[in-house]
Amino acid sequence: QLRLAESGGGLVEAGGSLRLSCAASASGRAFSNYDVAWFRQAPGREREFVSVISYNADRADYIDSVKGRFTISRDNLKNTVYLQMTPLRSEDTGDYYCAAATAGLGVRNSISYDYWGQGTQVTVSS
Numbered sequence: 001q002l003r004l005a006e007s008g009g010g011l012v013e014a015g016g017s018l019r020l021s022c023a024a025s026a027s028g029r030a031f032s033n034y035d036v037a038w039f040r041q042a043p044g045r046e047r048e049f050v051s052v053i054s055y056n057a058d059r060a061d062y063i064d065s066v067k068g069r070f071t072i073s074r075d076n077l078k079n080t081v082y083l084q085m086t087p088l089r090s091e092d093t094g095d096y097y098c099a100a101a102t103a104g105l106g107v108r109n110s111i112s113y114d115y116w117g118q119g120t121q122v123t124v125s126s
Helices: none
Strands: 002-007 010-013 018-026 034-041 048-053 060-062 070-075 080-085 094-102 120-125
Touching (some): 018 034, 048 080, 060 070
Parallel strands (some): 010 120
Antiparallel strands (some): 034 048, 048 060, 070 080, 094 120
């Protein structure tokens, strides 16, 4: 079992920065056995993939709209994955969720993910 909790969201002006955190508590398999992704859902839109990092941080993937602006990282000793976002744009507004999948299965499709957090809200004002 894996429990995920996001934090770090808030209201920021366009061009600003936020760092989201996804803290995990694991029973059974260690957190380091999971790929972890960030998804987001804007008001009135479907949830979309943002970024994923492999269990050992040797692989990361981003959607094109955030490449060069967002950076995903993880600290397995702290059981935490981060998403550094800068510069933010108004179109980045939405609820951000982290999700975990068995190592090697972390892809862009949300179906691959077994564990989800409750989300943290990001609002970017233009």
